[in-house]
Amino acid sequence: MDALLHFLPQVWFVILALFLFLYVLLDGFDLGVGILSLTSSDEERRSLLMTSLGNIWDANETWLVLMGGALFGAFPLAYGTILNALYIPIFIMIFGLIFRAVAFEFREHSNRKFLWNFAFGSGSFMAALGQGFALGSVIEGIAVDEAGHFIGSTWDWLDWRSLLVALTLIQGYVLIGSTYLILKTEGELQKTHFRTAKLAAITTVIGAILITIATPIVYEAARTRLFxxxxxxxxxxxxxxGVVLVGLLLRSLNREEENTPLIWTMLIFLLTFIGLGLIVFPYIIPNQITIYQAAAAPSALVFMLIFIGFLIPIMLFYNIYNYVVFRGKVVGDIYGE
Amino acid sequence: MINSVSHMFFATLETSLFVIGGISAWYILNNRHQVFFARSLKIVLAAAIAVTPLQIYIGHLSAEQVAHYQPTKLAAMEAKWETSPAGQPADWSLLALPDEASQTNKWEITIPNGLGYILEFKKNLSEPVRGLKEWAPSDRPRMVGLIYYSFRIMSGIGFFLAGLMLWSVLQWLLGNLSPEKIAQQKWFLRTWIFAAPLGYIAVESGWIVRCVGRQPWALYGQIRTADAASQLPAGNVLTSLTLFAVVYSILFVSTLYFGSRIIRHGPNLELPIPGLENQLAIETEPATFVPDQRPVEAQQ
Structure with missing residues (x-):
């Protein structure tokens, strides 16, 4: 029984990490393409960008919904505390996602496309910004009392370190978004994104280096754990x-390869994610609440595990199938094979 | 739980059915694509024959559950202040003006002995139906009037839609729904258009009954809403709520705008069916002209 009390929260921690990773990876390029659309000059290009996402963006965001549900069910204490502490960044993200989502549908029917183009681009930016601030302040730590309830103030999440994380995350999303577009587009549009990807790779790496240096210096707890x-x-x-992967990415961009930049970027994301996960584990709120303290009753965890065990393979299959069906380059308003 | 889940499930089905039906009726009334939309109206009607009565029955089962598990909600739904003992008939209130200060209904129209028939399909109650006064004011919902009328709006719409289904079936049997005749049934079509938004209103009213009626509990009998609320400053919650209201109002207006635009634009009946392009190409290709090669005499 005692082993079970440790094992179940660990399983759920891994499941949550999987959901979060899939979300960041998939909606990451989604949001990145959205942010990039703010800079594209003409309607035809913007239309291509949105078409490249049209069939996949909502499937990608399903992982966020699933993660919210799993966090609520498996670690109710963490859910309550994190959502209290990050109320404003999460609302920035939600409103961003709302505007972005309706822009897909309404733009097609609207005569004033610029309005919905702006809703799409700025919504993507807002969502990424909110997520970045949320990530930044979770890494920083959240002020809680002994029972694990949030005791900080409304604006605790906002400082230069979380801003740094937010900006870096946006750069990362732009990077993965432009490598996705390299894969999905051709000609002049593709050329543009080789340049964008290179620039984004450099800014992302600078941000990541700054965060890596700043975190152990500012946070005592992170320092002792790391060293x-x-x-x-x-x-x-x-x-x-990390250095090797960035090198490979820059090389593939210089050689103007089509598929490899996205793969290297995904691996960079994976590496960063593993690093973050190892720093956080076994805490769910870093250095305050462990997964064992925050976990729901074992019976609830087992019950949910049965459902999620069926759901994950189905969702993964559907997600992959979706990408297989809509593979190939985007041409005009429809997909070419 | 299964009852309330299926009640919601069928509510969404019924809402969609009558939206499709209302749109179809609008096209027929405006003399556009009558053959196509007479057919779609009939498909809706065929589904409504099953869904509308079933929804009323499942609603009844849900109400039985409410009576059993959440008696304060049932009392508020019926604006029932005094307890009706078992073994006796009780009146059912059709319309009333509940007054919380005096804990009575200022006036009401009742159906004598109706409550027993509604709850148990017989005259005398076999179990007492408890009135709101049985609980301390802190243990029962407020805004009784809101719950009472939301419930009446919801169930009223449920019965109205079932009635519309019956009327339509009658018209169908009389042969008045054929593409030639259907356009003359102006009031029939107008009623269908009127019914299009009713499902949404019924769903919203139902949720008001469910959530306002459950107060002061977040989980009935387990945890009070006041204890379940987050510790966020009220100002934050008010801000986000206001933003939600504003954003959703904008989206609601845009949805109506684009929705009506799509409807006015009308369907494209020439689009090929996905996956059947090849078949369609064969059907629509003009036949090759074969000149008549019989002798000239035979042609005449």
């Missing part, structure tokens, strides 16, 4: 792998 075994060995390897 003691076993994490110190892992965190000696991760930066090396």
């Amino acid at each position: 003691s075994p076993p994490l110190v060995y892992i965190f000696a390897v991760i930066p090396v792998l």
Whole structure:
């Protein structure tokens, strides 16, 4: 029983991490393309950008919904505390996502396309910004009392460090978005995105380096965890792998390869995510509440596990099938094979 | 739980059916694509024959559940202040003006002995139906009038839609729904257009009954709404609520605007059916002209 009390929260931590990773990866390029659409000059290009997402964006966002539900069910204490602390960033994200989502539908029927273009681009930017601030302040830590309830103030999430994380995340989304567009477009449009991807790769790396330096300096707890075994060995390897991956990405961009930039970017995201996950584990609210304290009753965790066990393969299959059906380059308003 | 889940499920089905029906009726009334939309109206009607009575029955089952698990909600739905003992008939209030200060209804129209028939399909109640006065004011919902009338609007719409279904079936049997005749049934079509938004109103009213009627509990009998509320400053919640109201109002107006635009634009009946392009191409290709090669005499 005691083993079960540890095992179940760990399983759910991994499931949540999986959902969050899939969401960041998939909606990441989605939002990145949205942010990039703010800079595109003519209607035809913007139309191509939106068409490249038309069939997949809502499936991508399903992972966010699932993550919210899983967090609520599996770690109710963390759900309550995190949503209290991040009320404003999460609302920035939600309103961003609302405007972005309706822009897809309404733009097609509207005579004033510029309105919905703006809703799409700025909505994507807002969503990414909100997520970045949320991520930044979770890494920083959330002020809680002994029972795990939030005791900070409304604007705790806003400072230069969370701003740094937010800006870096936006750069990361632009990077993965432009590598996705390299895969999906051709000709002049594709050329543009080789340049954008290179620029975004450099700004993302600068942001990531700044965060990596700032976090251990500012946070005592992160420092002691990072510089003691076993994490110190892992965190000696991760930066090396990171440098290698960034190098591979820049090389593939220079050679104007079509498929590899997206793959290298995804691997960079994965590496960053593993790094973050290892720093956070076994906490769900860093350095305050462990997954064991925040977990729901074992019976609830088992019950949910049965459902999610059926759901994950179905969703993954559907997601993959979706990408297979809509593979190939985007041409005009429809998909070419 | 299964009752209330299926009640909501059929509510969405019924709403969509009457939206499709209303749009079809609008096209027929405006003499556009009558053959096509007479058919779509009949498909809707065929589904409504099953859905509308079933929804009323499931609603009844849900109400039985409410009576059993959440008696204060039932009392508020019926604006019932005094307890009706078991073994006796009780009046059912059709319309009333509930007054919370005096804990009575200022006036009401009742159907004598109706409550027993509604709850148990017989005259005498076998279990007492408890009135609101049985609970302390802090343990029962406020805004009794809102709950009472929301419930009446919801169930009224449910019966209205079932009645519209019956009327339409009658017209169908009389042969008045054929593409040639249907356009003359002006009031029939107008009623269908009128019914299009009713499903949404019924769903909203139902949720008011459900959530306002459950107060002061978040989980009935387990945790009070006041204890379940987050510790966020009220100002934050008010701000986000206001923003939601504003954003959703904008979206509501845009949806109506674009929706009516799509409807006015009308369907494209020439689009090929996806996956059947090849078949359609064969059907629509003009036949090759074969000149008549019989001798000239035979042609005449």
